[in-house]
Amino acid sequence: MGKIAVLDYGMGNLHSVASALDKVAPEAEVVLAQTPQQAQGAERLLVPGVGAIRDCMAGFVDAGFAPLLKDAIAAGTPVLGICVGMQIMMRHSEENNGIDCLDIFPQPVKFFASDLLTVKGSERLKVPHMGWNKVQQVREHPLWEGIENGSRFYFVHSYYVPAINNDEIAGKTQYGLPLAAAMGRGNVFVTQFHPEKSADTGLRLLKNFVNWNGRA
Template sequence: MQKIVILDYGMGNLHSVASALQKVAPGDEVVLATTPEQAEGADRLIVPGVGAIRDCMEGFIRPGFVPLLNRCIETGMPVLGICVGMQIMMARSEENNGVDCLDIFPQPVKFFGTDLKENGERLKVPHMGWNQVQQKIDHPMWRDIENGSRFYFVHSYYVPAENNDALAGETEYGVRIAAAVARENIFSTQFHPEKSADAGLQLLKNFVDWNGQY
């Protein structure tokens, strides 16, 4: 039995993530941890997140999750970031007049803007809905997921795909978006796998099976 820890720092409904994990890994223990102590003995770590980046960063720092995350990364534990959980791993976000993030990945987080267009038509922000994701690297997290599969997105800020050497998956919404980034034992997605039907469940199953290497 594995212990899969989801960090609960007050940002978002985590029960849908836990429920999806229990579906793909019924024999494993899924824990919602509000303190680093509750994450002890973890085999895998998930960093979710929904909401404003400043609140997310404050909520993540306050209980001592930054040293915990750094230790997990250093020891090679598989780590999955989801939505704002991916964005807090970047260098800096334009949200809330600029917020420094964890700088695990050196990329910025940018606002879509108020005049986002595609084929001459104005696009709504936040970006909400299903987008095709093009896989940019051969990674165990993409196992048994067809290239171009659709995943569910909800966000007003994005990590650019351009000049991104960690790019693992890409989509477009007026601009080229990093749908997923990867480095060593970290894989993070802008989309919500727990809300992405069969493709999302497969990605979570792949995370449960992944040894943290590629």
């Protein structure tokens, strides 16, 4: 199975992600990499993250992971981004008065409006969007293998990627408005939800990732 590097740039508890990978791929070498050198030779990269985008971007760049990630993508290495690990790969975030991100995907990251309502418009929804929600698979992808369309995944976020005018969306969810639950391009797949917190369905997605050859 080879080496899987979980990029540790100081944002969030990564042990749940590493434990989930150990469970679905016990034969793999799972490394919490704090430097690009520790990630060298990895056959897969996982980019997690929780917290404010300004601190996450600063930690990611200061650790030297930006060129590592872009080189890995160019080389065809399978990459999975989770939650803020998804958002830092977008073009720009509204959080912290506006932060430029890595621009791997050209989409913006928006704040849930304070008057966010349900689809019926009768109930004000809470921010952050926290808890289980259904994910509609917009298109086929190897990471959806064995996962029923409409399965529930666990979300925790106050910012989102709009699910409009975007051919790279692989999954959508609804929280007062449609948002991107998952996106994919080439050897990169990113999720707004936390697969490591999403019970058996999330573990299946992680197992699909460790078996993925990077081709959609």
